[in-house]
Amino acid sequence: MSSDSTDAPLFDTACPIPGDWGPHRIPGLGGRLAVVTGGNTGLGLATARELARAGADVVLAVRSTGRGAAAAADIRRAAPGSRVDVHRLDLADLASVADFADRFLDEYPALDLLINNAGIMTTRRSTTTDGFESQFGTNHLGHFALTGRLLPVLAAATAARVVTVSSAAHALGRLDFRDLQSKRRWGRLRAYGNSKLANLLFTAELDRRAGAAGLALRAYAVHPGYAATSLFTAGQPPLVRGLFALPGAVLAVRPLTGALPTLCAATHPGLPGATFLGPRGAAGLRGAPAVVTPAPRARHRATAVRLWEVSQALTAVRYDFPSPAAVSDRPA
Known part of the structure; x- marks a missing residue:
């Protein structure tokens, strides 16, 4: 069967989202704990801030703890009395992922929300610490390993959610399992599209496996549309920055608007697992969140x-799902 065919519906497309969905619809999150990767800037900071405003405790998982501390102070000003912790995490280094997870498991008994937000885009050809193509290694494999290592605390929560930020650029991706690290064929946008396609496939399979294990854990994917963040400029050559400058000035939305699909996926009551959310208007570039249909390859x-x-083999992280019987035997 061709890798482009659709042999089963992986994503739920039936759940309606109110057309005016915004931060005012976020329910109270008191007593909930959220981890936001890349929570010190852009979409991650906007997401973490709104979760804290709704009462959640937030852990910012960031490469720079200095910038993370500044972001935490910003969140505390916006949400007085909120608990915001900062821990170092480099998704391009599996040893850092393991260290973050080990410390987290020692400190926190359960995790309600994991927001896999951090990422890099169309960077120059490079590899991660472990030798993976940088965009695939950071955007997909890093988050795959992180989620798997945090599975015990996700499983311990009452109804955990994992939200992974993909992109409309997933439609440009095409996974070649003979060349996942793009050694034979590489392009900035192609590699980015591959990583974002992987985010969607990971989300669908995580939700399926968690459900089969009897867990209340649900997984979602989102794309933010065209948000005004440093993702379009950081590490880009002058030509690429120039190409993004004009459309960015005209079309890009502020980070909070771009974060709405993430916030909706993390908090909207009754949202079926394996749902993909993105902006409902302007060709998917902006607007309130809505359920969208992924490209056929996803x-x-x-x-x-x-x-x-393959991801388990590359990261040496195996998801230890409890048996359905073990989950059903837990005390209510």
């Missing part, structure tokens, strides 16, 4: 299963 179950197995 809806192929066999590819999702194969990517899962």
Whole structure:
């Protein structure tokens, strides 16, 4: 069967989202704990700030603890009395992922919300500490490893959610399992699209496996549309920055607007697992969040299963799902 075919519906497309969905619809999150990767800037900071305003305790998982501390102070000003912790995490280094997870498991008994937000975009050709193509290694494999290592605390929560930030650029991706690290064929946008396609396939398979294990854990993917963040300029050559400058000035939305699909996926009551959210208007560039349909390559179950197995092998992180019987035997 072609890798482009759709042998089963991986994503739920039936759940309506109110057309005026915004931060005012976030329910109270008192007693909930959220981890936001890349929570010191852009979409991550906007997401963490609104979760804290709704009463959640927030952990900023960031590469620079100095910038993380500044972001935490900003969040505390916006949400007085909120608990905001900062921990170092470099998704491009699996040893850093393991260290973050070990410290987290020692400190926190349960995790309600994991926001896999951090990422890099169309950077020059480079590799992660572990030798993976940098965009695929950071955006997908880093978050795959992080989620797997945090599975015990996600499983311990009453109804945990994992929200992974993908992109409309996933439609440009095409996973070649003979060349996942793009050694034979590489392009900035192609590599980015591959990583974002992987985010969607990971989300669908995580939700399926968690459900099969009897966990209340649900997984969601989102894309922010065209948000005014440093993702479009950081590490880019002058030509690329110039190409983004004019459309960015005209079309880009502020980070809070770009974060709305993430916030909706993290908090909207009754949202079915394996739902993909993005802006509802202006060709998916901006607007209130709505359920959107991924590109065909993101809806192929066999590819999702194969990517899962390959990702476990590459990261040496295996998801230890409890048996359905063990989950049902837990005290209410």
